[in-house]
Amino acid sequence: MAQSIYITSAEGHTGKSTIALGVLDALMRATPRVGVFRPIARSTEERDHVLELLLAHDGVPLEYDECIGVTYDDVRDHPEHALATIVARFKAIEAQCDAVVIVGSDYTDVASPAEFGFNARIAANLGAPVLLVLSGRDQQRQAEQLGTTTARTAAQVGQSASLSLAELTAERAELFAVIVNRADPERLDDIVHAVHAAQSTETPVWVIPEDRTLVAPSVRGILAAVDGRLIKGDQELLTREALSVVVAGMSMVNVLPRLTEDSVVVIPADRTEVLLATLLADASGTFPRVVGVILNGPFELPEPITRLLDGLSSTVPIIATDLGTFDTAIRVMSARGRLAADSRARYDRALALFQAHVDVPELTTQVGLAEASVVTPLMFEYDLIERARQDRKRIVLPEGGDDRILRAAATLLARNVADLTILGDDTEIRSRATELGIDLSAAQILSPTDPVLVERFAAEYARLRAHKGITLAQAADTVTDVSYFGTMMVHLGLADGMVSGAAHTTAHTIRPSFEIIKTKPGVNVVSSVFLMALADRVLVYGDCAVIPDPTSEQLADIAISSAATAKQFGIDPRVAMLSYSTGESGSGADVDKVRAATALVRERSPELLVEGPIQYDAAADVAVARAKLPDSAVAGRATVFVFPDLNTGNNTYKAVQRSAGALAIGPVLQGLNKPINDLSRGALVEDIVNTVAITAIQAQEA
Incomplete structure (x- = not known):
């Protein structure tokens, strides 16, 4: 049976949709199949914006119509019959999911007994504990838009909690937790104490402060x-x-x-x-x-x-x-502000507020969700963000003239993923951010023609490239290029990593790193991997972006670097050196290259589990592995796939991405002394966010 939470409130305009979004996002970190259910909707003809918002969240596998219980008219006409229908429709959702977020009705006095009491009855009949949402503001709708609402005192919130909890008890609904939303930022602790005092049991109480932008109309x-x-x-x-x-x-x-x-x-x-x-x-x-x-x-x-x-x-x-x-x-x-899936800035602010003020690990623990044995793409993305957030690094984004970069930067800053430096003209970037309705106030914006930094960078670049005859004047001209400027920031410790390539070629992005950052000791080549998030696990594919036709020595480097990258991201490395032949069954120059590379990996990293040459099916499929290499510790269980050349690797990752619906994160560059990562020129905002998080994690490990 799915674990469920019933989110409801005793009055209107509490920001229940913000809370529902935060709860849904939190549960999806812990388990792959999370559903949503709206017991009562306004009508079957007019779409419910709260339900649409939640269904738009990545990973919710349900259709709109199956997530609705009954309408307000149904409740008015036949309350008991409506309740029975709600239970039946909920059970159909519950059977498909590990957890369900249930969002109670809006406050419109649709039934007798009062609407809140009816929501409590629904929760009791669904066997779902109640997450009670209280408002920290007086509910004066028109005055609210003019900015004249008043904050409730802690005592007033406590009284509201007492009345609501009494009604929950009367309907035999179980209390899960209380969230006070839109509270006075100066009274958060006092409100927590007041709500605890109103309870007969010690359930969690969280308080989220007011954010005017979330209630303001677009x-x-x-x-x-x-x-x-x-x-x-x-x-x-x-x-x-x-x-x-x-x-x-x-x-x-x-x-x-x-x-x-x-x-x-x-x-x-x-x-x-x-x-x-x-x-x-x-x-x-x-x-x-x-x-x-x-x-x-x-x-x-x-x-x-x-x-x-x-x-x-x-x-x-x-x-x-x-x-x-x-x-x-x-x-x-x-007009009232509404959370909407197409308003990324508002969406990000809502999640950031929830995550900053609600103990998400405690919430998922209280729900009773065990740690999942599978890793979905969404869960992997969440893990990236969480790991980056734990030890924030500064990442430089050279392409400040690209709206995708600015939107991604706003998301990263709102969710506290990394500190950011954006290259470009300060006035132009901040003006564009204002036009886009995004907040970049926490970003550092630097001009790549800043005279003090250009002078410093030019002197260092001329020193590094003196053996190539680079003069100081030539160096001064070179370092004003945004890729060189950003790379010099990383080299000199002004940033921990760089992400570029949304508006530049791969060569333009990574050439400066070859000249300035250099490779790690013991690594002779810079290569790349894609983190391939399949439906239930994450694999590492390398090299799919940098070296066209690697030698045996380069293949060995790629394998060892790819295994290290896998470890960085929590993947136990079992390396398959891919070829068109498995074991000793084939011969020829291409197979011999892979065989020699496998021997070099075993010699240089004897602790690493590696198998090669091996075909993809023998590496990935247990049944095939049992027939072809029954004694192998890697065959059928490989997590790191090293391709013999760029042609094979690039086409394979794209085939898996398109045909299997895998999330391909990368390319992630490896082998450099400090993290520099390239973006596809077709990168989406989500791709940029993921790549910055990856770069920050690499910087943590550096």
């Missing part, structure tokens, strides 16, 4: 609220959050002093001078930045004004609505 949400249409600006910036509203119903000179940071400005469509002034103020950098403009009223922009806007090249989204000023302002202030 510009896209405001667009929908006012039935608007985007007429100008960057569509990507619709994900930014509006922290305040400025109603510009006055003259230009009186509007400008009233602009506030991250505000949406409501302007009558016939006040074009105010529109132009607002956009100019935003572009100037001397006024607070605005996240969007709403033009209200049934007026088209005159053609000269449209031409002026085109000339300004402002990226601020401009939304047109036919509503009047009053109705527009009311709808904007009534």
Whole structure:
């Protein structure tokens, strides 16, 4: 039977979806099959945004329709029949999963007894302990959007806990833990004590402080609220959050002093001078930045004004609505922030907050999940992030002009994975980050033309390359290249590692490391591996990216380096030296090369389990291994696969990635004195995040 948690609250707008996302993310670290279930949805026609958010999380193997119990109307009409249907539908989900995150209904008074009591009854009938979510804020919806909500005192939160716990007890629901969300940051400890005092048992209590950006509406949400249409600006910036509203119903000179940071400005469509002034103020950098403009009223922009806007090249989204000023302002202030899978920055902030304030290991232990014997791609990624976080290193990202790098940097900083240095112009990068709605305030941004560093790097590079006749002037020109600049930072200890290649070739990324970082003692070549995360285990493939036709000596180096990389990432190395022949059955130059390389590995690393030459099926399949090499400690159980050449390795990893749906993480460079890693020019944000985490772990081991 699956282990389950029922997440519910006794009032609305507690941020229950944030908690559900954090719990789902935590459970997926511990077990491969985690499901989600929504006992009561608003309707079968309108999609439930909370359920869609959770189902969008990587690794949830369920369809939307099977994760819904009943509708609010069902509960109103026949509460007992609805409860029976919920139990039956939940059991179908439970049979497919190791754990299930159950998200209770929203607070709408849909049934009698009261909605919270009905949620408690559901939890008791599902046999799922309750994770009670309390709010640390007064629930005044409209005032909240104007920034005038008040924080509850510890005593008030304690009283809310006491009333809620009494109702849980009355319905015979078991309490799992209490999370107080959106709490006053100054009262966290006091709130913990107050909630503990309200309990009759000692269950865990966690408190998460308020983060305004998580409850603020996005510009896209405001667009929908006012039935608007985007007429100008960057569509990507619709994900930014509006922290305040400025109603510009006055003259230009009186509007400008009233602009506030991250505000949406409501302007009558016939006040074009105010529109132009607002956009100019935003572009100037001397006024607070605005996240969007709403033009209200049934007026088209005159053609000269449209031409002026085109000339300004402002990226601020401009939304047109036919509503009047009053109705527009009311709808904007009534819009609420929602977590959404397509808002990466908000998603990252929510997870970072949860992980910073909830004891995730205790949570999974309390649920009763045993450590899984399999390792899914998602679990492996989580482990990478967690290991990198435990001993943060500084990683330099040379390609600050690439939005993917900036988005990945925001994720890495939000989740405390690594300290980051981004190369580029400080003003341009921070301005672009603001436009993208991401937070890079914790990043160090350096210009690759910084005169002090260029002088220092040039002197060192000229010294290192003096035998090649490099002059100081030539060195000064070379080190302003971002790959050389970043590599010099690593060489001189200003960064612990570098990740590049999203906008540059592999050669451009790694050539400086050959010249500056050099190889480790006892290693003659730099090679690479891909960490291949299959459905239930992780394998190491090398070399798939660097050396086209390795010699026997180079193959031995690749094998030994690959085994060391496997150990770094918790993989017990059993090395298969691959060939088209197994054991002594074949001959020829290609087989002899692999046979000689295997002998060199055994000579140089006698403690290493290695087999070769061996075919892939004999290395990976126990039944084939039993027939071809029955006495081998590696055959059928190999974890490190060393390919005879780049042609074989590169095609094999791509075939496995595409055909078996494996997650291919890499290439991970190995053999260098300090970690430098290359990205594919088609890298996704998630690829960059993983590669930075890997680089940080390599730096920990250096």
